[in-house]
Amino acid sequence: MHLERLIEQAQGLITRSLRPMDDLLLFQRSAPSSFEAALYEPVLCLILQGRKQVSIGEQTLSFGAGECLLVSHDLPVSSRVTKAPYLALVLEVDVATIRKLYDEVAESALDSERARAAELHRADPGLLDALGRYLALADAPADAKVLGPLISKEIHYRLLVAPFGGMLRSLIRHDSNASAIARAIGNIRGDIRSPIVIPELARQVGMSASSFHKHFKTITSTTPLQYQKELRLLEARRLLRTGGASVTTAAFDVGYESASQFSREYARKFGVPPSQDLANGAA
Template sequence: MNLAELAERAARQLPPPDGSGSQYVRPLPKLGVLRHHRPTSFEAAVYEPVVILVLQGRKETVLGAESYPMGAGECLLVSHDLPVIARVEQAPYLALLFDVDLDMLRSLYDEIAESASSTTEPRPLSVHACEASLVDALARYVALAGTRTDAAVLGPLIAREIHYRLATAAMGGMLRMLARHDSHASAIARAIAQLRHDFRTSIAIPELARSVGMSPSSFHKHFKAITALSPLQFQKELRLLEARRLLRAGAASVSDAAFDVGYESATQFSREYTRKFGAPPKQDMPRSSSTPAV
């Protein structure tokens, strides 16, 4: 199946356009289909482990100081939970998103071990031309949507194949490291999981390092190499993103959002929020219901 045919099949999973700027559905476990009808400005988010195959349009993702543009036929592979900013540069934009399952990846360790000696530098986020074998596996997985029995029987088999294709591809070096429980990549993944669970509380970084079996200096080095942030900077990103979610949902005032995510000072929160998002937190609060429609 070529890319145009896969794009047509993926688009059939989406509802008819409703006038909104984007649509997202999950027709199968681990699989998402995303469409943007218009270019977007940069938005901050935490990408969880995923492979994104662009079927139409162009998107740019930024991690730290590095930019990763991608277009039709290219894959973005993310190995860890990473704070990024991203925008759709060219629309209509259509993409498949397939979640990377760490347990499934580790179940393949014996099969992928032979590829672990690849000279390609392992990277937590990378963009590559999507290999034909991976496109084929994703296409067969998408074809299972709406076929309840086939999806139940064949879905797990194809999902396992997709993980195998990812881990043995040129871009899969970091996934091969994650397949090992005793690797630095796995230790940092465990630390990130702890930070995401406990981001509201003060965290002693030396204790966090010891909890994943690393010295503080080694922990800082490898954490920043993967996330482009220090552990405390990463925690701050999580706090600000959660505060923005609360404000946009109308679930909290500015001060309540600040304290809910772990800040002790609303003033400091507002300052860091404005520095991160380019506008004060009040700008992200929904308008009062008493505001007349125009």
């Protein structure tokens, strides 16, 4: 399938639904945007029109029409649309499905120690075709029940064996560094309030402290402490914007011991003081 055909499909669907399938999202912007902070869980983002810039720790990626961003781990990111009109197809990546494919790709799965949790590549015709067939099921609910799981598995397989699928290939091994860091991320996300003790976190995932720190930064482009800070600030913003917490309460709820330090780091991260987001949330 050509990219133009996939664009036509997406444009036809987006007027009716931004989420044509449970794990598939269409995202559109008519103008460039400022930086927006968010948490990306494992996902494939294929740009159909326009261009986007994504910053992940010390790594900055820029990609445009026909290019894919594949994210294999939960990552705090800052992103902005740099060229519009912008249209993107976003597919949730199911790591469990990836792992079930282990037996079918086992011999080719051991080549990815230098891969990162966010990788770019141009989408090949096979992947575009599979995504197009999956998108088409939005208009065929009966077919979607039977064919949806099959096409989803095909898409995951194509991502797994693609040139930018190195981190996914590493994740299917439970004894890999990628799997250890994924478990560590799960532990950090499970308790963002408690201070991180690197030796203890490393022990929990079966690594030495020095090896853990090295591989965490290689994979995520950031340190465990910075990663936790990003999560804390994102959660604090959510609390403020939903109107359920004061600035001080939000700071303490996510693990800060100093409200003034929280306010400084919040403003540095989001460009506005937390009190402004509190006001916006209340409005």
